Amino acid sequence: MGNLIDLTGQRFGRLVVLRRDGSDAKGGALWVCCCDCGTETTVRGYHLRSGHSKSCGCFNRELLTTHGLRHTGLYRSWQNLRRRCRDAKYCHYSAYGGRGITFDPRWGKFENFFADMGATYFEHAHLHRKNVDGNYEKSNVVWLSPEEHRAAHAAMRSTAKSSATLTLKLAAA
Known part of the structure; x- marks a missing residue:
């Protein structure tokens, strides 16, 4: 693996990186993030940097429920x-x-x-x-x-x- 990029304090969408949380099974860096909704979540660094992860999941839940017409x-x-x-x-x-x-x-x-x-x-x-x-x-x-x-x-x-x-x-x- 290459040099670790410290993401502490950086914002990715609704997530702000709080601290490093070890590595996943593949050796990828894991980061504890605080979402704007207040939830703490652990995310792979690659997912943060690539834009794959932008929230704790609250954004997708909001998309599914904001209009209330999903079952129509x-x-x-x-x-x-x-x-x-x-x-x-x-x-x-x-x-x-x-x-x-x-x-x-x-x-x-x-x-x-x-x-x-x-x-x-x-x-x-x-x-x-x-x-x-x-x-x-x-x-x-x-x-x-x-x-x-x-x-x-x-x-x-x-x-x-x-x-x-x-x-x-x-x-x-």
């Missing part, structure tokens, strides 16, 4: 749109992120999605893109009832089938 349809819609666009393991990724569909970068935070779309949300609503080739952004999405959503998808499948048939007929000609 609105929150699930937000989670699902992000999965469709980002998660290559998601079963329908190829129809979304795999085709280059993205979402408004502001919507990376639920609070911004809520500010844009929360007022018009209703229970059991589906987030629908008006232009199926467009991204998830305020100007291209609308909430639909389950019935409206099914009808929109049926119309889209019908149009796609017609386009495919026309393409095949043109190719055969």
Whole structure:
């Protein structure tokens, strides 16, 4: 290991380093820190310096509880749109992120999605893109009832089938 960097007194996010607390199993320096919330926690020096650890965990707990909407349809819609666009393991990724569909970068935070779309949300609503080739952004999405959503998808499948048939007929000609 290289020379130890003394982190005592330094601030990393919400954490202020109080003192050294030995080493972990891999030989990495451990530091006792005081979080702004008042909790003392022990953190690896590397996690402090890399920015991986910025609080005792209170920050993540606040993110999950500040809006109080974590168990709502609105929150699930937000989670699902992000999965469709980002998660290559998601079963329908190829129809979304795999085709280059993205979402408004502001919507990376639920609070911004809520500010844009929360007022018009209703229970059991589906987030629908008006232009199926467009991204998830305020100007291209609308909430639909389950019935409206099914009808929109049926119309889209019908149009796609017609386009495919026309393409095949043109190719055969």
